[in-house]
Amino acid sequence: MKIEKLKVVSVTYDLRTDGFEGQIIESATEENPLKFIFGIDMMLPAFEAQLEGLEQGDTFQFKLAADDAYGQPNAENILDIPIDAFNDENGKRQEELLKVGNVIPMQDNEGNQFYGEITEIGENSVKMDFNHPMAGKDLYFIGKVIEVRDATPEELDHGHVH
Numbered sequence: 001m002k003i004e005k006l007k008v009v010s011v012t013y014d015l016r017t018d019g020f021e022g023q024i025i026e027s028a029t030e031e032n033p034l035k036f037i038f039g040i041d042m043m044l045p046a047f048e049a050q051l052e053g054l055e056q057g058d059t060f061q062f063k064l065a066a067d068d069a070y071g072q073p074n075a076e077n078i079l080d081i082p083i084d085a086f087n088d089e090n091g092k093r094q095e096e097l098l099k100v101g102n103v104i105p106m107q108d109n110e111g112n113q114f115y116g117e118i119t120e121i122g123e124n125s126v127k128m129d130f131n132h133p134m135a136g137k138d139l140y141f142i143g144k145v146i147e148v149r150d151a152t153p154e155e156l157d158h159g160h161v162h
């Protein structure tokens with residue numbers, strides 16, 4: 001069975017950002033593969049385009065340019081947050097959160113959650129980078145197709161793999 005729209009696909013992969021020989025920054029193993037429904041925008045379109053038509057047991061190796069992956073970092077996604085936003089409900093500053101390099105979930109006014117990395121701590125504000133951690137990076141995937149099967153009606157209804 002070939003990978004095509006509405007198939008449930010399981011793959012292993014190693015992801016690198018500095019070439020096919022570089023350091024692995026993310027993996028999916030045979031014990032814990034990446035599973036997704038193909039063709040419903042769960043995955044990057046360029047990622048899916050590389051897998052389309054493959055079958056169980058096929059291996060793959062491809063590079064996604066940053067522009068086809070998570071795009072380029074945008075200066076508008078670097079924000080100054082008032083330092084009081086890091087107080088707990090009693091108004092006490094959560095000092096343990098305030099470290100350069102910490103990645104922290106933040107909420108906007110509508111309750112949407114975004115992860116931002118602290119890049120600078122000032123007296124009254126904290127600079128946070130909300131760009132995707134892989135923005136600006138080329139992605140190098142090496143992996144194998146573990147399984148291809150039809151999605152069940154329930155999986156299609158829910159929009160995720162059971």
Ligand SMILES: [Zn+2]
Pocket residue numbers: 155158160162
């Ligand atoms: Zn479900």
